[in-house]
Amino acid sequence: MGIPTIRSSRARVRASSLSTLRLIQRNSTASGSHVNNGVSSNRNIASDLPEKLPPLSPDARKFLSRLIRVDQAGELGADLIYAGQHFVFKRSIPSIAPLIKHMWDQEIHHHKTFDDLQNKHRIRPSLFSPVWKVAALGLGAGTAMMGKEAAMACTVAVETVIGEHYNNQLRVLVQILENEMRTSKNGQDSEELRALANTVRQFRDDELEHLDTAVENDAEKARPYMLLTETIKNGCRAAVWLAERF
Ligand SMILES: [Fe+2]
Ligand SMILES: [Fe+2]
Numbered sequence: 001m002g003i004p005t006i007r008s009s010r011a012r013v014r015a016s017s018l019s020t021l022r023l024i025q026r027n028s029t030a031s032g033s034h035v036n037n038g039v040s041s042n043r044n045i046a047s048d049l050p051e052k053l054p055p056l057s058p059d060a061r062k063f064l065s066r067l068i069r070v071d072q073a074g075e076l077g078a079d080l081i082y083a084g085q086h087f088v089f090k091r092s093i094p095s096i097a098p099l100i101k102h103m104w105d106q107e108i109h110h111h112k113t114f115d116d117l118q119n120k121h122r123i124r125p126s127l128f129s130p131v132w133k134v135a136a137l138g139l140g141a142g143t144a145m146m147g148k149e150a151a152m153a154c155t156v157a158v159e160t161v162i163g164e165h166y167n168n169q170l171r172v173l174v175q176i177l178e179n180e181m182r183t184s185k186n187g188q189d190s191e192e193l194r195a196l197a198n199t200v201r202q203f204r205d206d207e208l209e210h211l212d213t214a215v216e217n218d219a220e221k222a223r224p225y226m227l228l229t230e231t232i233k234n235g236c237r238a239a240v241w242l243a244e245r246f
Helices: 002-030 037-045 058-092 092-122 129-146 146-184 188-216 225-245
Strands: none
Touching: 058 092, 058 129, 058 146, 058 188, 058 225, 092 129, 092 188, 129 146, 129 225, 146 188, 146 225
């Protein structure tokens, strides 16, 4: 039961990635960039776009504010989930602690990056930030106390939702870049947009790596796997919805 579910989760995120890659490939081809295959275009999501890009429209700027707010909240949550897991595993299963620490370090970097972007653009944090902190720490520590498999199942659920979320953002970012490019001369703001697209792409790849790591470390052996992962996924989707708006 578990294995097909995990594979379908990964397949869906991967399929979603492919749709983004095709869109990026079309944009790159239209702008005269040379693209060998989908992977190479994904690796150069922003650098394949033309050099001169316009300032942002109000709608694009609104999208960016929402993106930075929700991603900062998400990475704050991821940071604390792994912090909670690491706190428990350091005592209960020390052999797994370094693996958790590796993923935690990446989340700390993600979190700090979006903290910096939030400060730089003066975007207010999610009003629910205190709730995200408590919930994430509790989720991380709670699943770790259930055992290694449950903690890995938690990672599968969280990273599946976040991988999909980042892919959706990448699609919109590429379209905004394309639209803005048609209508303006000054590229200063859009340079930032390109850098942001690169950041989102890089973090999406990190999250998918975490997803693969969790699958390789017995996530599917967690019981009750379906109940656990579907509950966590629904919680993450609700958190994303709220953090984008409040
Ligand atoms: Fe992350
Ligand atoms: Fe992650």
